[in-house]
Amino acid sequence: MTGSGILLVDKQGGWTSHDVVARTRRLAGTRKVGHAGTLDPMATGLLILGLNSSTRLLTYIVGTDKEYLATIRLGLSTSTDDAEGDPVAAAPEGAVEAVTDETVRAGIARLTGEIEQIPSAVSAIKVDGKRAYARVRAGEEVVLEARPVTVSEFEVLDVRRAVAALGAPAIDVDVRVVCSSGTYIRSLARDLGVDLGVGGHLTALRRTRVGPFRVEDARPIEGLDVAERIVPAADAAGMLFERFELTEQQAIDLTHGKRIHVPDRENGSGVPVAAISPTGHLVGLIEFRGKEARSLVNFPTDEIATA
Known part of the structure; x- marks a missing residue:
């Protein structure tokens, strides 16, 4: 099964967004596929798909310009x-x-x-x-x-x-x-x-664009190599949000639902931040309140994309 990540598809005319999702499920070998904003059958261009736990990122992508x-x-x-x-x-x-x-x-x-x-x-x-x-x-x-x-x-x-x-x-x-x-x-x-x-x-x-993602980086679904084209969750989240590099202990604490204390952090703005582990995977999205951060959404470590 393909790991967690974002897939950028250049949808062709005549396909529904559901058609693309259904084809991707077969190509990726997983049922957990969603998209960030429907394109009408007549329309072409960028359709962003989330695979496995990265479907949790789609909520944040949908709201971008x-x-x-x-x-x-x-x-x-x-x-x-x-x-x-x-x-x-x-x-x-x-x-x-x-x-x-x-x-x-x-x-x-x-x-x-x-x-x-x-x-x-x-x-x-x-x-x-x-x-x-x-x-x-x-x-x-x-x-x-x-x-x-x-x-x-x-x-x-x-x-x-x-x-x-x-x-x-x-x-x-x-x-x-x-x-x-x-x-x-x-x-x-x-x-x-x-x-x-x-x-x-x-x-x-x-x-042609959804937030920071551009159609030039997308590929048609026909003949698409999902494992080759998947954008790992950490990279996708890093394009959407500020990255915060965790220590090993902070990554463990967040994974277990604990808050972390960051003494040199200024007051938070309430905007999600991508929390990245020392191994480079996305632990979750966090929110800073003062010098403490709590998890908004966690990502399992067993779905890391192999791309």
């Missing part, structure tokens, strides 16, 4: 706010032609910063214990509440005039988005189209 490359088509809205949905409404005659590159950029500027966003009705958000998309598929009308998100960067890479179905005019806008966890890029596409009065939906989406 994300970067995406996307293409927004203006001129048509769809039932899912992306290309997989049914057409809902086309722009009024002459409306798309009246949209200039400058008005596109102005609309994007209005969607940058701290905004209130209504997630897509076909998102994975739970409504009374059931996924919103499942309720929509069952014929229910779902309207989700707006929630605060942060779009720290919304950059226009290219604006192209295009022709949609049946010869209708459209505008394709390539963008780069850096945003907080919980931001829906297809909702940005929808809202940009609404703001410009022409409708809009997402036609391409690629996740």
